[in-house]
Amino acid sequence: MRSLPDLLELPGHAPMALRLHGDKRAAAGRLVLHLHGGAFTGGGLDSGECLAQLLAESGALVLSIAYPLAPEHPFPQAVEAGYAALSWLHQQRARIAGPKAQVFLAGEEAGGNLAAAIALVARDRAAPPLAGLVLVTPMLDPCTASASQRQAQGAEVQCRFAQGWGQYLPNPRDAEHPYAVPAYAQRLAGLPPTLVLAGEDDPMRDEATAFARRLEQAGVAVRTALVPATGWPESLETVAEPCPCAAVVQGEFARFLAAPVPQPS
Numbered sequence: 001m002r003s004l005p006d007l008l009e010l011p012g013h014a015p016m017a018l019r020l021h022g023d024k025r026a027a028a029g030r031l032v033l034h035l036h037g038g039a040f041t042g043g044g045l046d047s048g049e050c051l052a053q054l055l056a057e058s059g060a061l062v063l064s065i066a067y068p069l070a071p072e073h074p075f076p077q078a079v080e081a082g083y084a085a086l087s088w089l090h091q092q093r094a095r096i097a098g099p100k101a102q103v104f105l106a107g108e109e110a111g112g113n114l115a116a117a118i119a120l121v122a123r124d125r126a127a128p129p130l131a132g133l134v135l136v137t138p139m140l141d142p143c144t145a146s147a148s149q150r151q152a153q154g155a156e157v158q159c160r161f162a163q164g165w166g167q168y169l170p171n172p173r174d175a176e177h178p179y180a181v182p183a184y185a186q187r188l189a190g191l192p193p194t195l196v197l198a199g200e201d202d203p204m205r206d207e208a209t210a211f212a213r214r215l216e217q218a219g220v221a222v223r224t225a226l227v228p229a230t231g232w233p234e235s236l237e238t239v240a241e242p243c244p245c246a247a248v249v250q251g252e253f254a255r256f257l258a259a260p261v262p263q264p265s
Contacts (some may be wrong), residue, residue: 107136
């Protein structure tokens with residue numbers, strides 16, 4: 001379905017550019033809303049192309065959105081805009097991907113944070129239903145002080161992730177809100193089956209795996225994989241040179257999209 005608008009204009013939200021990836025015939029009714037990385041302040045449809053293509057090549061139709069960026073649009077604007085886009089996509093799902101289409105959420109880096117937050121919003125507002133959640137090197141901890149962050153950044157204190165958090169959450173009290181920092185949410189039960197991918201060399205490795213453990217403890221069906229030699233998140237932003245772990249990641253996506261982890265009985 002190629003008749004989607006290039007720009008999604010929803011009441012109360014900044015216009016969001018759209019890009020559709022994949023083949024409807026190969027997607028088997030799997031429709032993914034994808035959110036790019038960029039530390040909340042940068043990135044766009046081009047920088048998110050690598051992950052969107054990997055998802056599409058794994059058997060899904062993928063709609064990437066260019067959500068509003070900080071500092072012009074601080075929390076909660078990107079979360080609310082993303083939720084509005086998700087609601088719109090759910091309403092359009094039959095037209096885009098077929099009458100039995102299931103909707104997934106996916107994001108990398110800051111987009112992983114937003115995907116988790118939007119899933120919480122959808123749970124709390126009881127709509128729309130989600131078939132699954134995919135978080136790749138998700139940016140979840142505003143403290144940026146984990147062992148994996150220190151290993152990746154060395155002596156550098158003002159890394160782009162810390163700066164991005166500061167611009168996304170200009171009011172320090174915003175960090176107490178579960179939609180701003182899903183890793184701090186007191187209640188994670190009720191989220192859809194989730195795939196969490198982190199790299200062994202990834203600065204967000206520790207916060208990603210810690211979040212996956214919390215999801216599991218909350219009764220969420222979760223699959224976690226640590227991928228070697230990723231160069232994440234920077235390698236995900238280079239379309240001309242696919243991330244070195246593309247085949248492994250595509251395999252994880254394909255298995256999850258074909259059969260999300262079943263909910264525990």
